[in-house]
Amino acid sequence: MSAPPPPRTAPPRYPLPDLNTLPDDIKAKVLEVQEKAGFVPNVFLALARRPAEWRAFFAYHDALMLREESSLSKGDREMIVTTTSAANRCLYCVIAHGALLRIYEKKPLVADQVAVNYRKADITPRQRAMLDFAMKVCERSNEVEEADFAALQAHGFNDEDIWDIAAITAFFGLSNRIASFSGMLPNPEFYLMGRVPKQKSGA
Structure with missing residues (x-):
């Protein structure tokens, strides 16, 4: 008895645009990312279907994630x-940013730990206080009160640092929802990044 044919899959509702069809400034940035990472993270192409939104999104992303005047x-x-x-159950952002987290913290387990239960993760008391506040902004921002600021200040965060924590949480709440509704999938490369040491040349 022959096996049944594989199910037919519908084309994606929002297919990734061809790199060569993008405006020059966006194409140049995508190629820069490709050169650095070795691949193009899907978010850079998925959002490029709307160039004005792509520019606004990554301008705010860089303002938050590359800001130098911060203790974060x-x-x-x-x-x-x-x-x-x-x-927020965003597959793309957990996998993609979990990969970056493993690389920056040099801890191959930390991304999995904080994604499941940050209270039991291998992080510092300062980072736990930071995540307590981030989760409150994520889930119950209307309940933020002065005591929340005091708890962070006890760990050395100032008011601008606290703004950073809240703004990053809020911005990626937007990103999570766009990625989820549009069916954006993480690149396979993200899954292994930062999990095993790189092989030394000549080894």
Whole structure:
């Protein structure tokens, strides 16, 4: 008895645009990312179907994630994204930013830990306080009160740092929802990034 034919899959509702059809500025940025990462993360193409929104999205992304006047490390920022994206059940952002988190923190287990239960993860008390606040902004921002600021200040965060935590959480709440409704899938490359040490040349 022959096996049944595989199910026919419908074409994606929002197919990724061809790189060569993009405006020059966006194409140049995508090629820059490809050169650095070795592949093009799907978010860069998925959002490029609307160039004005792509520019606005990545301008705000870079303003938050590359901001130098902050005590938040790159690992801290990716930890916020991974933890709150897991709460929002965003597959793309958990996998993609979890990969960056593993690389920046140099801990192959940390992204899985914070995505499941950050309270039991291998993180510092300062980072746990940061994530307590991020999760409150993520799930119950209307309940934020002065005591929440005091708890963060006890760990050395100032008011601008606290804005960063909240803004990153809020921005990626937007990103999570766009990625989820549009069916954006993480690139396979993200799954292994930061999990095993790179082989040394000549080994």
